Amino acid sequence: SLTFSCEKDFINTEPQGGLITLDQLADAASVNPEIVAGTMDGVYTTTFTTGTGGTTGHDDFGHKGYDIFADMLSGDLALSLSTYGWYRASITELQCTQDFTYTDNYQVWRHYYRVVKNANIVIGTLGGTNAQPVVEESRYILGQALAMRAHSMFYLTQYMSRDYYPDAEILPIYDETTATGQPKSTTAEVYAFIENDLNIAIDLLDGYNRPTKTQVNKPVAQAILAYVLASKRNAWPEVAALTAEVMATNGATLMSAEEITGGFNNVATPGWF
DSSP, X not given: OOOOOOOGGGOOOSOOTTOOOHXXXXXXXXXXXXXXXXXXXXXXXXXXXXXXXXXXXXXXXXXXXHHHHHHHHTTSSOOOOOSSOXXXXXXXXXXXXXXXXXXXXXXXXXXXXXXXXXXXXXXXXXTOTTOOOSSHHHHXXXXXXHHHHHHHHHHHHHHHOSSOOTTOEEEEOOOTTOOSOOOEEEHHHXXXXXXXXXXXXXXXXXXXXXXXXXXXXXXXXXXXXXXXXXXXXXXXXXXXXXXXXXXXXXXXXXXXXXXXTTTSOOTTSTTOO
C-alpha cells in the first residue's frame, strides 16, 4: 500500500459545494456593500414568497397571509362563505389557538423565524447588532436588517402569546451570535430585544432616502416601534409622539373612505408608507 502526506498549505479549509461562510461574506461586503445589499433584498423577498411557512398550502404566501390569519382571529374579518374550507375550522373557529399541532402554528413560527435567520446573516456580516459601519450604505442596510428582525419577532409575540405578561416565557431569542435550540425567553426580555433593535435601527436609518417603498426607512422603523409600544398599553405618550413624527416626516395622511374601501391595492396611496 502507498501512504501520501501533503503540505498544510495544500489543504482547502474553506467550504465547497457553493456554500459561503459568514466571514467570507463579511470580507466581501467590506469591499463591495452591494453583496450584502443583495442578501438584504432576500430578507424582503422572504416576506412575500410562497412556501416560506414550510408548507405547500395556498395560504402559505408570506407575511400578508398571516395578516389574514390575524384579521380573522381578532374578529376584524368575517368568513361569510367557505366553499373549500380554507380558514374555517382552524382559524375562524379558533381551533389552532387551542391545539398547537395545527399546521397554522407551524407556518407562522417557520415563516417569521426564517426572516429572523436571514436578517441575522445580514447583521452578522456587517459586524453585529451594535456595529457602526463606516460605509454609509452598509449603515443603512444594517438598520433595515435590525428593523426586519424586530418586525418578525414582534409578530411572533402577537401570535404566540395571549397578552403582554412580562414574566411569561413565550419565545426563544436568536441574534447573529446564538446557536439553534435556545430556550424560551420572557415577554419582557423579548420586548426589550425588539425595542433595542428598533431604536438602533432608527438611529442608523437617519438620513436614508430609500429608492422605493420596498425598503424600510426611518419612519417605517418608528412606526413598527409605535406598534410595539402600543401593544404593551403603558406608553401612550411615546406612541403618540412617534406616530405624529412619522406622519409629519413621511408625508403620510389619514386615508379617505374611498381609499379604505378601494381594496388597499395602490402603493401610491399616501396612507401607505
